[in-house]
Amino acid sequence: MCFHMGLVRMDGVQQYWAANTRYDPVASVMSRNRFQQILRTLHFVDNMAVSDCTKKKDKLWKLKPWLHKMRENCLKLTPSKHCSIDEMMCAYRGKTSSIRQYIKGRPHPGGFKIWGRADPAGMLYDFDVYQGGSVTRTKLGQ
Incomplete structure (x- = not known):
């Protein structure tokens, strides 16, 4: 769906x-x-199984299992000969996220910033979610 x-x-x-x-x-x-x-x-993580320290340190702790699986599957694909790395905005209108950004002049000015490696057809081969301050690489296996 x-x-x-x-x-x-x-x-x-x-x-x-x-x-x-x-x-x-x-x-x-x-x-x-x-x-x-x-x-x-819909939940991806048991809220009671995550430490308070992790909750404070990792802004994406609720989505980590899904992000790991998604990135793992992207990395399995054989990359195209021609790829580019660029930032993308995933639209988000909520007000509660601490990693939400506003970038004037974008088609979706408010949302989450994601750095992605994709081919001209739009196939995504790798990505990182920007959590403010620096890009935090999603390590597989964590």
Whole structure:
């Protein structure tokens, strides 16, 4: 569903289920309420299993397992002959994140800054999430 949502962009998640903008590859899989319930309750880490020190030091501790797996899979791909390294902004409108950035003049001026290595077709081969101050490399196996 998220893959299809990334291919066909709409102004809001609710529009994939709305009568006049319904998109069947998303809307026919599950109801909007069920999808939103899953998003609200989705967790990658047991909050009680992480030390307070780690929580203070690592701003991405809640996403680390997912980030590790994603990067691990990106690194398995054979890179294209022509790649570039550049920053990307992942849109985020929430106000609670300490790594959220605002860069004027961007298509998505507010969000998370990610450095990525990709080919001209957009295939991502490696990435680092900017956590403020410096880029923190996501080490595999941690």
